[in-house]
Each structure stands twice: as structure tokens, then as C-alpha cells.
Amino acid sequence: MKAVRPGDWLVIAAGLLATAATAAAQWGRGAPAMAQVRLDGRIVAELPLTGTHRIALDGALAARGQTVIEVEPGRARIAADPGPRQYCVQQGWLTRAGSVAVCAPSHISLQLVGPDGAHDTVAF
Amino acid sequence: MSSSATTLQVEPSARDRRLARYAAAAIAASLVEAAIPSPLPGVKPGLANIVILIVLARHGWRDAAWVSVLRVVAGSLLAGQFLAPGFFLAGAGALASLAALGVLQAVSWQWLGPIGRSVAAAFAHIGAQLVLARLWLVPHDGLFNLAPVFFGAALLFGILNGIVAGRLMQEKT
Known part of the structure; x- marks a missing residue:
């Protein structure tokens, strides 16, 4: 035989x-559409990830400087922040829908959302 | 009044001995495998399934089911895993793959060989484990992010085990 x-x-x-189908379903929901910037939990800016933007805003540590957010096609990052430990800056470019950079001392966060806003929390 | 001592002697049949031999081989395979480090819990070669497939081909589904259940229970006792989460995961996987193999017994061996059966059993195995783990151990959909890895491993090891089982079936006992 x-x-x-x-x-x-x-x-x-x-x-x-x-x-292949599960890989596409689980990993492929990638392309983020928007960068949401929050201050004290409220959305203060929504930037489409199509062009290049650079915004600076005053967070809780405004006395020590501004938080700078940069957007390029398909990615976004926190370029500068007055926080003491710089975790959100060191996270670098965010490229996947759902990923978040949090500058806790400044009360500012940057989150990428997909076209359908697939999920609202991510637990690690 | 003295009650006469009754000696109850259970004579193992040829089938009992055969099942015990196969189960011993399957238990040895799963213990060997427990010693292999795995990068991810759940990704395992599933060597015991080679034995199950051979029993299935030679002696039918009922014998394969016996060997599989004996393997899970006795194997977990030897590994110190009896009634631990791993035992229930192994049990769920074993029952699901037995169910898949049972359904596929309706298909002729001429048309569907050990490789196809092995792959189907591997997918049933990991599928049931994922569902049980999701319901019980990791109640978060994040678990399914790993599903493609598990499925890929099931495909790879399913094929390899099927090839090995097919080769061993050619040998004369």
C-alpha cells in the first residue's frame, strides 16, 4: 500500500x-488606522495613520516640558515626554492595532486602533 | 463456622496482555517526551500517538481507545501529574483524538492512511486542549493568539508521526 x-x-x-486561516485571523488584523491620544483618559486627538503629523501637548508635567507625539504612515510614537523614566518614549514606534504607549506621569497615552476598533483592552 | 477462603483468580487474556504491551510502549513514549524541553507548553511531538495509530491499524478502534486511556492515566501517575491540570488537558486531547479516529474508521484505509489519520487526530487533540484551556485555565481570548503555532505544530508532528507509524506498520510483528 x-x-x-x-x-x-x-x-x-x-x-x-x-x-493559515487562524494565522490570518489572529495575527493579520494588523493594519492600524488611527492613533488616539488621551490625556487623563479623555481622547484629545485622533490622528489618521496616513500622513505625517507631529503634535505637542501639555500633560500633568507641563512645568517640565511637553509631550511630543509623532505619526508617520502606518506607525506612531511618543517622541518626547518629560516623565522621569521615559518608558513610553523607549517603547519606540507602535505599528500594530491595539498597541499602547503610556506616559503615566504625564497622564498621556497613545493607542493605535484598527479600522473596526477590534478590541478596547489588551491584557498582558 | 469458618468461611472458606475463596481465591479469585483473574486470568489475563491474550488481548489483555497485548493491550498492556502496547500501553507500556505508549507510556514509555510519553515519558521520554516529557523529558524533552518544549519552547511552549502544548507543543509536543505526541510520540505516544504512533503507538495508538499502530494499534488502530492492527486491532481496531476499541483496542486503540484502551491503550490511549491507559496511557493517559498510567502515564500521568508515573509523571506525578495525576489529577493535575496537565492530566485533564492530556485526557481531553486523548478523548478528542480518539473521537476523530473513530469517525474516520468509516473511511477505508486504502484511501486514508496513517498520515491523514495522524494529522486529523493531532488537530482534534490540540483543538480540545485549546477549548479546555480557554474555558478553564486561561479565561482570555489572548490564548487563541497562539492557535496558529499550535496548529502548525499539530500539522508537522501529525505528518511525522503518521510517517513513522506507517513505516512500523509495514514491519511484521
């Missing part, structure tokens, strides 16, 4: 399809 029979190919193909 042959080692690989017709039905085997069918099952392997179905397996490949299932793997």
Missing part, C-alpha cells in the same frame, strides 16, 4: 488551510 494516500493529502491540505 502506498505510504501517502489520496485522503492523506486532503487532510494535510485541510490542516494547512486551518493553520
Whole structure:
């Protein structure tokens, strides 16, 4: 009897399809559409990720400087922040829908949202 | 009044001995596998399934089910995992793949060989484990982010185990 029979190919193909479909569904919901900037939890700016923008705003540490947010096509980052530990700046460019950079001392956050706003929280 | 001592002697049949031999082989395979480090819990070669497939081909589904259940229970006792979460995950996986293999018994072996059956069983196995883990251990949809990795592993190891099982089936006992 042959080692690989017709039905085997069918099952392997179905397996490949299932793997590819879940990969697309789970990982492919990628392309973010908007960058949302929040101050004290309220949305203060919504920037489409199509062009290049640079905004500076005053957070809770306004006395020490402004928080600068940069948007380029498909990505956004916090370029500068007066916070002492710089976590949100060091996070660098955000590229995936749902990713967030939080400058806690400034009460400012930057979040990328997908075209359908797929989820509103991410737990790590 | 003395009650006469009764000796109850259970004579293991040839089938009992055969099942025990196969179960021992399957338990050995799963213990060997427990020693292999895995980058991700849940990604395992599933070597015991080679034994299950061979039993399925040679002696039918009922014997395969016996070997599989014995493997999960005795294997978890030996690994110190009995009634631990891993035991229930292993049990759910084993039952689901037995169900898949049972359904596929309706399909002729001429048309569907050990590789296809192995892949189908592997997917049923990881699918049931994912569902159980989602319902019970990790109640968050983030778990499904790993589904493509698990499915890819199921496909790869399903094919490899199927090839090995097919080769071993050619051997004369």
C-alpha cells in the first residue's frame, strides 16, 4: 500500500488551510488606522495613520516640558515626554492595532486602533 | 463456622496482555517526551500517538481507545501529574483524538492512511486542549493568539508521526 494516500493529502491540505486561516485571523488584523491620544483618559486627538503629523501637548508635567507625539504612515510614537523614566518614549514606534504607549506621569497615552476598533483592552 | 477462603483468580487474556504491551510502549513514549524541553507548553511531538495509530491499524478502534486511556492515566501517575491540570488537558486531547479516529474508521484505509489519520487526530487533540484551556485555565481570548503555532505544530508532528507509524506498520510483528 502506498505510504501517502489520496485522503492523506486532503487532510494535510485541510490542516494547512486551518493553520493559515487562524494565522490570518489572529495575527493579520494588523493594519492600524488611527492613533488616539488621551490625556487623563479623555481622547484629545485622533490622528489618521496616513500622513505625517507631529503634535505637542501639555500633560500633568507641563512645568517640565511637553509631550511630543509623532505619526508617520502606518506607525506612531511618543517622541518626547518629560516623565522621569521615559518608558513610553523607549517603547519606540507602535505599528500594530491595539498597541499602547503610556506616559503615566504625564497622564498621556497613545493607542493605535484598527479600522473596526477590534478590541478596547489588551491584557498582558 | 469458618468461611472458606475463596481465591479469585483473574486470568489475563491474550488481548489483555497485548493491550498492556502496547500501553507500556505508549507510556514509555510519553515519558521520554516529557523529558524533552518544549519552547511552549502544548507543543509536543505526541510520540505516544504512533503507538495508538499502530494499534488502530492492527486491532481496531476499541483496542486503540484502551491503550490511549491507559496511557493517559498510567502515564500521568508515573509523571506525578495525576489529577493535575496537565492530566485533564492530556485526557481531553486523548478523548478528542480518539473521537476523530473513530469517525474516520468509516473511511477505508486504502484511501486514508496513517498520515491523514495522524494529522486529523493531532488537530482534534490540540483543538480540545485549546477549548479546555480557554474555558478553564486561561479565561482570555489572548490564548487563541497562539492557535496558529499550535496548529502548525499539530500539522508537522501529525505528518511525522503518521510517517513513522506507517513505516512500523509495514514491519511484521
